[in-house]
Amino acid sequence: MIEREQGEESSAFLRAEAEPKHLVEWSGSSESIPYRSAKGIFLGLLSFCAFIILIAGFFFWYIPSVGLVNIHPALPIIFGIGLTVISVAILTGAICLSLAIIKGRDIFFSYKFRGILIKFFLPLMMMIGGILKIPRIKIEQSFIEINNQLVKGMGRRVKPERLLILMPHCIQYIDCKIKVTQNVRNCVGCGKCEIGELVGLSDEFGIDLFISTGGTIARRKVYEKRPNAIVAVACERDLTSGIQDAYPLPVIAVVNKRPQGYCIGTGVDISDVRNAIRDFLG
Numbered sequence: 001m002i003e004r005e006q007g008e009e010s011s012a013f014l015r016a017e018a019e020p021k022h023l024v025e026w027s028g029s030s031e032s033i034p035y036r037s038a039k040g041i042f043l044g045l046l047s048f049c050a051f052i053i054l055i056a057g058f059f060f061w062y063i064p065s066v067g068l069v070n071i072h073p074a075l076p077i078i079f080g081i082g083l084t085v086i087s088v089a090i091l092t093g094a095i096c097l098s099l100a101i102i103k104g105r106d107i108f109f110s111y112k113f114r115g116i117l118i119k120f121f122l123p124l125m126m127m128i129g130g131i132l133k134i135p136r137i138k139i140e141q142s143f144i145e146i147n148n149q150l151v152k153g154m155g156r157r158v159k160p161e162r163l164l165i166l167m168p169h170c171i172q173y174i175d176c177k178i179k180v181t182q183n184v185r186n187c188v189g190c191g192k193c194e195i196g197e198l199v200g201l202s203d204e205f206g207i208d209l210f211i212s213t214g215g216t217i218a219r220r221k222v223y224e225k226r227p228n229a230i231v232a233v234a235c236e237r238d239l240t241s242g243i244q245d246a247y248p249l250p251v252i253a254v255v256n257k258r259p260q261g262y263c264i265g266t267g268v269d270i271s272d273v274r275n276a277i278r279d280f281l282g
Contacts, residue, residue, distance in 0.1 A: 041134060042142035043098060045125040050094040052124075057087040090116060097121075097146070114150045117143075118247050122240075140236035144253045147243055148276075151250040156229060157282045160206040164227035165273070166242075167198060168234050168256065169213045170266045181211045197270050205277055219245060231276040233268045252276040 060083060093113035122143055129139045169181050173192040180186050180195060189196030195211070202209035208225060212218040215238060222230065230251045232242055239253040254276060257267040 039142055039145065041138050042125070042146060045128060045134070045139065046094055046098055046121060048128060049121055049124050050091055052128075053087060053090055053094075057083055090120065093117070094121070097150075114147070115247065117146070117150070118244055122244070137236050140240045141255070144236060144239055144243075144255065148252050151252055152279050154250060156250050156280065158228040158280050160281060161208070162228040163205075163207050163277070163280055164222065164225050164230050165198070165202065165207055165209045165277070166218050166221070166230060166232040166234075167195075167209065167211050167268070168238070168263075168266065169211050170263045171195060171233070171256065171268060172211070174265050181213050184209050184211055194268055194270060198268075198273065201270070201274060201277065205281065207277065215241065215245075218242065222246060222249070229280045231273060231280070233273065235262060235266075250280075252279060 093116040096113050097117055125139055126136065129136065171193060172180060172195055173190075176190075176192065178186050178188065184195065184199055184202070187195045187199055189199070198209055201207070208227075210218075210221050210225075212221065218232075227249070230246060230249055231254065232239060232251055233254045233256050234242065235256055235258065239255065243251045243253060254268060254272045257269070259265065259267070
């Protein structure tokens with residue numbers, strides 16, 4: 001009985017594997033979650049972080065000032081002014097970012113606070129999100145959309161030769177025997193994956209296209225190429241870390257499609273990549 005059940009499960013699995021890629025249903029499991037940005041989660045965490053900063057700022061001023069006054073009466077005031085300036089800068093960034101999120105466009109040069117978002121608020125929100133049991137991928141999805149919004153608000157225009165397109169190697173057809181990670185021009189354009197179309201985009205706009213086998217290789221390519229802007233395709237986790245690593249370079253991130261889960265048989269919407277390219281080229 002057990003052997004028969006195992007055999008049936010195995011047959012069902014093989015049938016599922018044999019189905020064409022475009023017929024595989026995207027179940028939305030934790031391993032393969034559709035891209036649904038939830039700005040409300042990000043906005044809530046951002047507001048919560050701002051509140052914590054206010055409370056922490058007070059204690060960071062009050063506790064040391066008790067001891068500083070014994071050294072010199074003016075030290076608590078000097079320390080308080082410095083702490084106030086830092087807190088006001090961070091809170092101003094939080095307010096501008098919150099308004100930009102609500103309005104869906106740049107507000108009061110909110111893109112200038114992108115560094116505060118990436119280097120300060122994001123790690124803090126990840127920590128608080130973990131405590132509150134908020135799925136990490138939801139925070140990453142919201143961050144990616146807001147980052148893209150801020151980058152587009154910069155109005156940065158670059159020359160085609162200064163723009164780099166980064167793609168993950170898992171976008172290649174899984175049974176393809178051609179190696180494109182060293183030279184994407186090896187692609188024969190069979191149509192079983194989107195690489196042929198991406199090569200076409202690269203030729204159309206005169207942009208360098210690179211297929212990366214991992215984050216380390218991608219960072220090396222960025223270092224060698226030294227682009228002025230990047231269009232990157234990957235999963236939420238890799239995009240989030242990549243945006244952090246590439247800062248202050250502007251990055252428009254496109255979340256890949258994962259009908260079969262992470263790192264296997266992934267895809268990308270070519271129109272999203274084209275739109276990202278046009279955002280940089282004008």
